[in-house]
Amino acid sequence: MQPTDEVLDDEVLDEAEGADSFDEVEEFDPFEGMSDEELDALCDEDESLAGFGDVEPGFRSGFVALVGRPNAGKSTLLNACYGKKVAITSPVAQTTRRRMRAVVNRPGYQLVFVDTPGIHKPKDGLGSELNKSALFELNDVDVVAFLIDATKPIGRGDAWVAERVKNARSKKVLVLTKADEADPAQVMEQLKAAHELMEYDDEIVTSSVKNFNVDAFIETVAHFLPEGPRWFPEDMGTDASDETLVAEFVREKVLRRTRDEIPHSVGVICDALEQTKKVLRVHATIYVEREGQKGIIIGKGGEMIKHIGIDARRDLERIFGTQVFLELDVKVKAGWRDDEAQIRRFGYNAED
Structure with a gap:
């Protein structure tokens, strides 16, 4: 988790390949030609790597x-x-x-x-x-x-x-x-x-x-923590984006409301978030792999999707601290659990 040490730029290494030693390489100034704004931005980046705010000795x-x-x-x-x-x-x-x-x-x-x-x-x-x-x-x-x-x-x-x-x-x-x-x-x-x-x-x-x-x-x-900086601001609770929280809490309600093979086939994407003066307007799409699964999630007369939306909205209002208007759609994406591109689209791939 520690910032890595700086390495020589590829161009500097290329210049050094034909020299007997690095002493023969022309002195390189990495800041040459940078504007004051660019230098300020670089300093800000270095400060962010050091952590957030001053910490006492032994922190x-x-x-x-x-x-x-x-x-x-x-x-x-x-x-x-x-x-x-x-x-x-x-x-x-x-x-x-x-x-x-x-x-x-x-x-x-x-x-x-x-x-x-x-x-x-x-x-x-x-x-x-x-x-x-x-x-x-x-x-x-x-x-x-x-x-x-x-x-x-x-x-x-x-x-x-x-x-x-x-x-x-x-x-x-x-x-x-x-x-x-x-x-x-x-x-x-x-x-x-x-x-x-x-x-x-x-x-x-x-x-x-x-x-x-x-x-x-x-x-x-x-007890096992090393001495180090404050990695995140004190007022930051989680690194999850608002869109991620919406998708996850909608999916949770689907898991809790459905049974059998439905839960493993469900993926959710938050399509839009819009904060108005009085309400947070949210649109999310629930994806399944088969038409039959879509019918189960929608339910007779739309009853199941209605309950899923009510349950999810309560949690989202608690999290965001505002009234939420939640609109849900259900779509079929056959075989998405074996499709690397779709797994990445849902944000479930290892790199994320």
């Missing part, structure tokens, strides 16, 4: 990735740490499709939590992209929090994830989730099984819905 900051199998409780824990809902949740596996970062500021440190898609055996192009997105974060953070559901037996899927986490350079913290749904004996058995997978730098048992050990989890991972 610590860093990034913490939440990883694990689908439905391990990653998004629920992120919301609990942040203090309000910014990541969507549902009982459906693979609910999280986008990496989302939420910033937690405390005296003396800044934590940036990174919510990742659940790591699983992919069945299509979308699944492969989600895996790549999650695995990419392992070596790009200071701490990896490996989440394991306290209520489900540890199996080959957990072992597969553990092998990837084990090879990461980051500090590793075992997080046993959903402790409120498990009895003490079950928790102890899960901890024992988790330690057979790999070694950890620390461990903690949590329940996000009961707010059990959430603050303790924050303090646990903060």
Whole structure:
């Protein structure tokens, strides 16, 4: 996460190729010919790389990735740490499709939590992209929090994830989730099984819905943060755009209102946001893969899409702090989960 050191420009290297040493290369002034405005812009860029605002000596900051199998409780824990809902949740596996970062500021440190898609055996192009997105974060953070559901037996899927986490350079913290749904004996058995997978730098048992050990989890991972700048402004909560939040919360309501194969086939794009004096006007399109799925989402007499819109609008009004007028369309895009261009269009590709 640290800014990389500057490297020599390609043209300078080309000039040096025929010289016996770099001493023979004509002195190069990288600022020659730049206007005052360009120099000011360069200085502003350098200041932004240094962080946001002055921090006291010993200030610590860093990034913490939440990883694990689908439905391990990653998004629920992120919301609990942040203090309000910014990541969507549902009982459906693979609910999280986008990496989302939420910033937690405390005296003396800044934590940036990174919510990742659940790591699983992919069945299509979308699944492969989600895996790549999650695995990419392992070596790009200071701490990896490996989440394991306290209520489900540890199996080959957990072992597969553990092998990837084990090879990461980051500090590793075992997080046993959903402790409120498990009895003490079950928790102890899960901890024992988790330690057979790999070694950890620390461990903690949590329940996000009961707010059990959430603050303790924050303090646990903060212990491993290096000294550093404030990476994000104190008033910035998440790096998700308004359009992304609209698309995600509409998709969440589809997941919660539909069953069977519908949820995995759904993608949402926010087409327009327009803030007027009194209301935020929003248009979003829900995409599915088959005509039958479109009919289910619209529902008899349009009842299903009406309820989806009402549910989504309530969350969006809470997030944006204003009245929202939400208009939804439903369209068919056959086979989009195996189409790299469509996956990128929805913003579900690993590079994003």
